[in-house]
Amino acid sequence: MTQAAPQIPLPAPQPESDFYWEKCKEGELWLRYCAMCDRSYFYPRDICPFPDCFSRDTEWIQASGRGTLHTFAIVHRGPTPAFRDKVPYITAVVELEEGPMIPTWLVGIEFGEGEIRPDSVQCGMAVEVVFEEIDENISLPMFRAA
Numbered sequence: 001m002t003q004a005a006p007q008i009p010l011p012a013p014q015p016e017s018d019f020y021w022e023k024c025k026e027g028e029l030w031l032r033y034c035a036m037c038d039r040s041y042f043y044p045r046d047i048c049p050f051p052d053c054f055s056r057d058t059e060w061i062q063a064s065g066r067g068t069l070h071t072f073a074i075v076h077r078g079p080t081p082a083f084r085d086k087v088p089y090i091t092a093v094v095e096l097e098e099g100p101m102i103p104t105w106l107v108g109i110e111f112g113e114g115e116i117r118p119d120s121v122q123c124g125m126a127v128e129v130v131f132e133e134i135d136e137n138i139s140l141p142m143f144r145a146a
């Protein structure tokens with residue numbers, strides 16, 4: 001008897017984020033934007049999260065998908081079996097052009113003899129979003145060197 005490969009834990013869309021996940025499936029990254037304080041934010045929720053604002057005057061905007069690598073870690077030992085199957089991989093925080101920070105994965109980095117080696121990953125490097133279809137409901141936004 002063979003066992004199915006373990007799957008990484010996936011997000012469970014909520015009413016406030018259904019639109020976000022629908023757009024990810026279409027290959028688009030969307031953010032919430034607060035018209036009261038003129039700031040965008042992530043993760044998606046209806047009420048502006050900045051303590052000096054908390055406005056409900058918010059709406060969806062499409063992000064450019066471009067940003068810079070704020071920080072990253074190369075994972076060589078996964079925390080659970082599902083992640084162990086994926087090592088080595090890079091977890092990252094990307095600062096989007098629109099301002100918000102988004103936790104994500106940095107992909108397209110060669111760990112062998114390829115063009116981009118992990119020692120060429122630099123904080124501040126330009127990155128752009130790509131989407132990995134995980135199943136029929138979830139496509140995860142990840143980033144690669146731009």
Ligand SMILES: [Zn+2]
Nearest residue numbers: 034037048053
């Ligand atoms: Zn606000």
